[in-house]
Amino acid sequence: MHVDATSYQNWQVEVDAAGLAWVTLDKVGESANSLSSAVMSELSLILDRFDRSAPRGLIFRSGKSAGFIAGADIQEFAQLDTPEKGVELVRRGWQLFNRLAGVTYPTLALVRGHCLGGGLELALACRYLLAVDEPATRMGLPEVLLGIVPGWGGMLRLPQRIGPQAALDLMLTGKTVDARRARQLGLADDCVPLRVMDSAAAVLVLADQPRRQPPLLQRLLNGPLRRLAARAARKQVAKRARVEHYPAPYAIIDIWEKHQGDALAAPELIDRIVRSPTARNLVRVFFMQERLKGFGKGSAWQAQRVHVVGAGVMGGDIAAWCALRGLTVTLQDQGIERIAPALQRAYAAYRQRIKDPRELRNAMDRLIPDPAGHGARSADVVIEAIFENLDAKRALLCQLDTVIRPDAILATNTSSLRIEDLHGVLGNPARLVGIHFFNPVARMPLVEVVAAEGADPEMLRRATAFVKQIDRLPLPVASAPGFLVNAVLGPYMLEAMRAVDEGLAPETVDEAMLAFGMPMGPIELVDMVGLDVAMAAGRSLAGGDAEPPKCLRERFAAGHLGKKSGKGFYDYRKGKPAKGAAGSVPAGLAARLVKPLLDRTQQLVSDGVVADAELADAGVIFGTGFAPFTGGPLNYLRSQNA
Incomplete structure (x- = not known):
C-alpha cells in the first residue's frame, strides 16, 4: 500500500507503508529513459526531499519497457560548443551522483533491460544493484564508443566494485555484460527472475548488509599497484587503437590512474576529449546507426x-x-x-x-x-x-x-x-x-x-x-x-593490389591503411573475402580494366584462395596471417589507396544507388569497418577539403 505519492515531469515517487521509497524514471515523450538536464534537475529535487525526511530505503526503477536507463542524453552532448559547457556537463553528473552515493539511507538500482553509460553510473552510486535475469538486461559503460569518458563516477566506482582489471576492460572496449555475468563480477549483488524482482529489491535494501568486496589482488591493483594495472591496460589498448585516432581510452586510464577517476581534476583533458573531432564524428556515427535502426521499425510483419x-x-x-x-x-x-x-x-x-x-x-x-x-x-x-x-x-x-x-x-x-x-x-x-x-x-x-x-x-x-x-x-x-559496399571496396582493393604489382610488400600496403585507421589492411581483406571471389567479380572489381592485377591472377592460378585455403597473399596459421615486417611506408601511400574508395562513394550517391551522403557514410562504416573516427568517407573528404 502506497501511503505517499508525488509526481514530477519525468519521475514518480511513491513511499510505501514500510517506509520504502520507490522512485520510477519514465522520461516524458520518449520510448527509452535518458539522463537529460531536466531529468537530473528533478533527481536533485527528489534528493532534497529525502534530505528533509529520509526513507528507510530508496529503490530506483524504470517505467519503460525498453529498459532501465540508456545513458546521458546524446542530443545534449552533441550541442556542446564551448569548454565551459563540457566541464559543466561533467560536473553536474559527478556532483549529483556523489551526493546520491553519500546519503545515509540504503539505496538500490533495480535493473531490468539496458543500463548503460550514465544509467550504470547512477546504479553504481547506489549501495546495491539488483539485476533482472532476462536476455535484454545488459550493463556497461560504452562512452568510449562515442569518443568520450564515463565522467559521472564510473571511472571511480566501477573499479572499486569489481576491481580495475574487469572494470578497465569494460570501459576501454564499451562491452556490456548480462545479469548473470554482472553477478559473477560483483557488479550486481544478485540476479533474480522478473516475477520476484520487486520483493527481492525490498528485501535486499531493507536488510542493509555490507556489500562483498573484490578479491585482495584487485583491491591492491586499485590502490598501491594502480600503476601496474594502468600499464597493462595501455598495452592492451595500443593493440587496438592509436592515440591519435582514439584518445578517449587513453584518457580513461590516465584519469583513473592519476585522479582516482575524477574527470574534473583534469578539465583540459575533458575539453580536449569532448570537443575532439573523434568524439564529434563518433557521435555522428551513433546518430547514423540510429537512423539505420529506424528502417524496418513499426512493421507488424514478423518472420518465423x-x-x-x-x-x-x-x-x-x-x-x-x-x-x-x-x-x-x-x-x-x-x-x-x-x-x-x-x-x-x-x-x-x-x-x-x-x-x-x-x-x-x-x-x-x-x-x-x-x-x-x-x-x-x-x-x-x-x-x-x-x-x-x-x-x-x-x-x-x-x-x-x-x-x-x-x-x-x-x-x-x-x-x-x-x-x-x-x-x-x-x-x-x-x-x-x-x-x-x-x-x-x-x-x-x-x-x-x-x-x-x-x-x-x-x-x-x-x-x-x-x-x-x-x-x-x-x-x-x-x-x-x-x-554500395562491394562497389566501393572493389576499386580500393584493386589499387592496393596494383601497389603490390609495383613491388611494394603486402605488409607495407596494409600498414599504410592501418595507420590511416582501418581495422584491417586491404590486402588482408582480399584474403578474407577470398581470391576466388575477387577473381569472380572480374570487371566489376577491376573497375573496367581488362584483367585483374597480376599478383591476384598468379596466386589464384596457384590455388591460393586466401584465408579459407590457408594461403593467399599471406600464409595463415590458426586463422591468423603470418606477416613480415612492414618496413617504411612511402609518403602519400594511404591517400593514394583511399582515393578510389572516396571517389566511388561520391559517384554512388550521385547515381542514386544510396539515398544520401549520410547513408553512404553509414553503409561504408558498418559494412567495411571504414575508420569510424573519421565519420565516414564523405565526411572525411569534406574535412580534408575544409
Whole structure:
C-alpha cells in the first residue's frame, strides 16, 4: 500500500507503508529513459526531499519497457560548443551522483533491460544493484564508443566494485555484460527472475548488509599497484587503437590512474576529449546507426521460418545467425555432407555465446539440415546463397519460384550481380529482393536491402523488417553491380593490389591503411573475402580494366584462395596471417589507396544507388569497418577539403 505519492515531469515517487521509497524514471515523450538536464534537475529535487525526511530505503526503477536507463542524453552532448559547457556537463553528473552515493539511507538500482553509460553510473552510486535475469538486461559503460569518458563516477566506482582489471576492460572496449555475468563480477549483488524482482529489491535494501568486496589482488591493483594495472591496460589498448585516432581510452586510464577517476581534476583533458573531432564524428556515427535502426521499425510483419539454399561459409553462417536470433531455419545443399561443416561451425560459434546447455541445444534444434529443400514450401523468407554464377542462380530461383508461398520473401544474397539480371525467370519478377550480408555474418552489423527497378514495395518493407528482426542494420540500396559496399571496396582493393604489382610488400600496403585507421589492411581483406571471389567479380572489381592485377591472377592460378585455403597473399596459421615486417611506408601511400574508395562513394550517391551522403557514410562504416573516427568517407573528404 502506497501511503505517499508525488509526481514530477519525468519521475514518480511513491513511499510505501514500510517506509520504502520507490522512485520510477519514465522520461516524458520518449520510448527509452535518458539522463537529460531536466531529468537530473528533478533527481536533485527528489534528493532534497529525502534530505528533509529520509526513507528507510530508496529503490530506483524504470517505467519503460525498453529498459532501465540508456545513458546521458546524446542530443545534449552533441550541442556542446564551448569548454565551459563540457566541464559543466561533467560536473553536474559527478556532483549529483556523489551526493546520491553519500546519503545515509540504503539505496538500490533495480535493473531490468539496458543500463548503460550514465544509467550504470547512477546504479553504481547506489549501495546495491539488483539485476533482472532476462536476455535484454545488459550493463556497461560504452562512452568510449562515442569518443568520450564515463565522467559521472564510473571511472571511480566501477573499479572499486569489481576491481580495475574487469572494470578497465569494460570501459576501454564499451562491452556490456548480462545479469548473470554482472553477478559473477560483483557488479550486481544478485540476479533474480522478473516475477520476484520487486520483493527481492525490498528485501535486499531493507536488510542493509555490507556489500562483498573484490578479491585482495584487485583491491591492491586499485590502490598501491594502480600503476601496474594502468600499464597493462595501455598495452592492451595500443593493440587496438592509436592515440591519435582514439584518445578517449587513453584518457580513461590516465584519469583513473592519476585522479582516482575524477574527470574534473583534469578539465583540459575533458575539453580536449569532448570537443575532439573523434568524439564529434563518433557521435555522428551513433546518430547514423540510429537512423539505420529506424528502417524496418513499426512493421507488424514478423518472420518465423527461414529457408537458406547454399551451406557454404556465407549461406551456412546466415542460417546459423537466423537460428541464433530465434527463427526456425532449414538449410539446403546438395547433400548432408555439404551441410555438416556449416552445422559444426554454428555449434562452435554458439558454444562461445551461449553458456546455458539447454539454450545451446534449443539453438541447434532450430537449425535444421534440409538436403531435399522441403522447408522452402513453408518458409516466410527464402534466401539464395549459392556461388556467384548468373546461370546457376537463375536456375535455382526459377525452381524456388514454383514451390514457395506467394507471400514469402524471395531473396538473393548475391554480392555482385544485378537483381534485374536474376529476376527475369520469375513469374512475378517484382517479388525478388536482395538481402546482402557481409562476411563474417556474426560480426558485420550491416545488411544491404537491394531494390531492383519495379520491386514490390511490400516485399522490400518485409525484407527490411526481417533484417531488423534478426538484429542487423538494414541499408536500402538500389540494384547496381556491387551495390554500395562491394562497389566501393572493389576499386580500393584493386589499387592496393596494383601497389603490390609495383613491388611494394603486402605488409607495407596494409600498414599504410592501418595507420590511416582501418581495422584491417586491404590486402588482408582480399584474403578474407577470398581470391576466388575477387577473381569472380572480374570487371566489376577491376573497375573496367581488362584483367585483374597480376599478383591476384598468379596466386589464384596457384590455388591460393586466401584465408579459407590457408594461403593467399599471406600464409595463415590458426586463422591468423603470418606477416613480415612492414618496413617504411612511402609518403602519400594511404591517400593514394583511399582515393578510389572516396571517389566511388561520391559517384554512388550521385547515381542514386544510396539515398544520401549520410547513408553512404553509414553503409561504408558498418559494412567495411571504414575508420569510424573519421565519420565516414564523405565526411572525411569534406574535412580534408575544409
